[in-house]
Amino acid sequence: MQQVMNVNELxxxxxxxxxxxxxxxxxxxxxxCPKCKTVWAVRNVSFSLYHSEVLGVVGESGSGKSTLMxxxxxxxxATSGQTFLNAYEDGKTNIFSVSSQQQRxxxxxxxxxxxxxxxxxxxxxxxNGGNIAQKLIAAGHRNVSAMQSRTxxxxxxxxxxxxxxxxxxxxxxxxxQQRVQIxxxxxNNPPVLLLDEVTTGLDLSVQAKVLDLIRMVQKKxxxxxxxxxxxxxxxxxxxxxxxxxxxxxxxxxxxxxxxLEDPQHPFTQTLVHxxx
Amino acid sequence: MLNINNLSKTFTMHVGNRETINCxxxxxxxxxxxxxxxxxxxxxxxxxxxxKCVYGTYLTTSGNxxxxxxxxxxHDLANMNLQDMRLLRVNEIGYVSQxxxxxxxxxxxxxxxxxxxxxGIGRAEAVKRAESLLEMVGIPESLxxxxxxxxxxxxxxxxxxxxxxITKPRLVLLDEPTASLDPNSKTRVLExxxxxxxxxxxxxxxFHDYNAMKVVADKSYNIVTKQMELVS
Ligand SMILES: Nc1ncnc2c1ncn2[C@@H]1O[C@H](COP(=O)(O)OP(=O)(O)OP(=O)(O)O)[C@@H](O)[C@H]1O
Ligand SMILES: [Mg+2]
Ligand SMILES: [Zn+2]
Numbered sequence: 001m002q003q004v005m006n007v008n009e010l011x012x013x014x015x016x017x018x019x020x021x022x023x024x025x026x027x028x029x030x031x032x033c034p035k036c037k038t039v040w041a042v043r044n045v046s047f048s049l050y051h052s053e054v055l056g057v058v059g060e061s062g063s064g065k066s067t068l069m070x071x072x073x074x075x076x077x078a079t080s081g082q083t084f085l086n087a088y089e090d091g092k093t094n095i096f097s098v099s100s101q102q103q104r105x106x107x108x109x110x111x112x113x114x115x116x117x118x119x120x121x122x123x124x125x126x127x128n129g130g131n132i133a134q135k136l137i138a139a140g141h142r143n144v145s146a147m148q149s150r151t152x153x154x155x156x157x158x159x160x161x162x163x164x165x166x167x168x169x170x171x172x173x174x175x176x177q178q179r180v181q182i183x184x185x186x187x188n189n190p191p192v193l194l195l196d197e198v199t200t201g202l203d204l205s206v207q208a209k210v211l212d213l214i215r216m217v218q219k220k221x222x223x224x225x226x227x228x229x230x231x232x233x234x235x236x237x238x239x240x241x242x243x244x245x246x247x248x249x250x251x252x253x254x255x256x257x258x259x260l261e262d263p264q265h266p267f268t269q270t271l272v273h274x275x276x
Numbered sequence: 277m278l279n280i281n282n283l284s285k286t287f288t289m290h291v292g293n294r295e296t297i298n299c300x301x302x303x304x305x306x307x308x309x310x311x312x313x314x315x316x317x318x319x320x321x322x323x324x325x326x327x328k329c330v331y332g333t334y335l336t337t338s339g340n341x342x343x344x345x346x347x348x349x350x351h352d353l354a355n356m357n358l359q360d361m362r363l364l365r366v367n368e369i370g371y372v373s374q375x376x377x378x379x380x381x382x383x384x385x386x387x388x389x390x391x392x393x394x395x396g397i398g399r400a401e402a403v404k405r406a407e408s409l410l411e412m413v414g415i416p417e418s419l420x421x422x423x424x425x426x427x428x429x430x431x432x433x434x435x436x437x438x439x440x441x442i443t444k445p446r447l448v449l450l451d452e453p454t455a456s457l458d459p460n461s462k463t464r465v466l467e468x469x470x471x472x473x474x475x476x477x478x479x480x481x482x483f484h485d486y487n488a489m490k491v492v493a494d495k496s497y498n499i500v501t502k503q504m505e506l507v508s
Contacts, residue, residue: 001359050359212381219390241358254358257333264335266290273291 003086004191004224005049010081012042012067031064031247041067043248045081049192052222056239056256058229058271064248065228066116069196072226073113074103085110087191108138112185116197118177121184122169128155128180129165135187154183157220158213175206179213186217195227199234211237232271236260244268278330278447278478279306283339283354285322285329299325302339305497305504309446312469312479314489314507317499323482324374326499327449329354330480331371332361346446366394370445372437374452383421384410384435391443409438413464430457437465441472448472450481454488466491 011024015038020026024044031040042064049055057065070076072083082094087110095106115121122131132151141147152162158179169177178198185193195214199207215238218225227238235242235256242259244252244267252265263269285300300322307313315323328334330341330353341353345368353361365371388406393399410420413434419427424435437453453469454462462485469492472479483489489496493507 001363050362208381215382240362254335255332255362257331258335261328262287262334269289269291 001053002051003048003091004051005086006084006091007048007072008046008082008084010042010045010068010071010083011040011079012064012071012076013079014039014041028247031062040248042071045245045248045250047243047250047253049224049226051224052218053241054218054225054227054239056227056229056235056242057245058232058235058242058259059245060230060267060271062247063245065230065245066196067248068245069113069194069226069228073111073194074107075113085192104138108135108140109188110190110192112188112190112193114178114181114185114193114195114198116200118169118174118181121181122177124170125168127166127168128160128172128183131169131180132184132187135184139188150187151183154187155180157217158183159209173206175202175210178202178210182210182214182217186221186223189221189223191224193223193225195225197229198227200229200231207234214238232260244271277306277308277342277344278480279340279342280304280326280330281340281342283326283329283341284337285325285334286337300329300499303497303499303502307478307480307495309476309478310473311494312473312481312492313504314493314496315480315482315499316489316496319484321499323499324451327371327451327480327482330447331369331449332356332365343447366391367443368446369449370440370443370447371449372440372451372453374455375436381423384415384424384427385420387424387435388439388442391439395443405442406438409442409468410435412468413438414461430461433457434461434465437468441468444472444475444477446477448477448479448481450479452482452484454483454485462488 015036017038018033018036020035021028021033021038028040045068059065067076071078078096083096084091085095088095088106129151132154133147136147136150151165155162155165160176160179169180199210202210211234229235239256242254242256243250244259244265246267252259252268259268260272263272281304283300283303287297287299289295303326305313315326317323325334329336332353336354339354342350343353344350385403385406389399389402392402392405415431415434419431424432427435433456441448454465457465466488490507495504496507497504
């Protein structure tokens, strides 16, 4: 299977660290250094993402899932470690080492991000169409009619009536806002889509619909997805493989069916058994 | 060839009562291409678990599961790299679980096409194969474009079976494929299993229905006595 992304020993800390906690073998108080109080939100995380695969990331609140996603999308700065995207210079260049201008280009063309909070992903007073156009323009599109037909096509995939293209997302329900966010995120056919708790807080039936639509676009476009959720039901429904995070570190990794049916780590066992 | 050698599986619980459960203890068996081996034994003795170990849903504790793939390369499924196992799952292994994991809002026919398309088969051919299987197990045409969540228990089960075998896998794991089917459907499913055998599939099956098992199995393995016997 072809690799599309490789994350290598990624660390993100809040604080300067000290001689004690710089050593990654030293034990922390959850993710916090007992001496200097630095938070090691993501600590030495390594994994690969393969073509057309959905990789789940599960973990409790504060385990570093969102920090990981935001760092991959350049919303946060990596403290150390590398990430390679196959679609960027054949995967030979660490995307954290390039200029901010290059990073913007990567973000606009090669990545899509859907946030739990639609306020982070959408301009609530702009039209739905304008929100999507924003992403297309950022990637260099200028042809208005081509952008319009692309917008219609995207909204259609997400089962949003094209009659509502001129309305602002603030008029929409939470589930519909997420569907607009997804349309926007996949507008430029990015090889990698990042989903952070996209269905958290939605009604169960709305959740099911959004998850179905994600599954559908994933199959249709063979897109590779990293899906973050604290909800194992979401992971079960979407992901082929799953990573379990605890206090900023990966504690377990395997096929999703294996993680759910034969969890090895005490934390994963607690998580799975609280679900049953 | 599937060759299981001294396979053991222990569950270690780190939470709750922290018990250790011995699930499988030194299982050894082998199945040739074109053969079906039926795993028999009382409930709760690890029959489904054995299939899950082969499929990689359960991580084994010790022993080996040697499987020779279509390129004549032998793998130890008990100690395998995840990506290689993923390829084998897509290309060579079919697993029919005891229960259908319902995928909502996807039509039955689309569900069936997915594993074929994943293997690079064209859509038209995939649809054709899906339709012929649906017909073969007697699922009425009016249901083909419906969501399986609306199916009856027996219809779901038949869909589950053809979903597991639609790619004509070389290694087939069947967990109670005929449980709760009416006699007519049961006959059709047994026919399908015979067809797989004649195509050279290696089949490992769990049956609680002795009469059904006798129709299709060549050998049986008793999970308690650890005896392998020919089925006459
Ligand atoms: N800007 C920040 N400054 C300091 N600490 C931060 C900052 N952002 C996040 N953290 C800390 O980093 C750790 C990881 O937070 P993160 O938001 O990544 O968790 P999460 O796994 O996404 O949790 P949730 O499931 O609640 O969304 C937490 O301990 C958090 O308090
Ligand atoms: Mg979060
Ligand atoms: Zn410190």
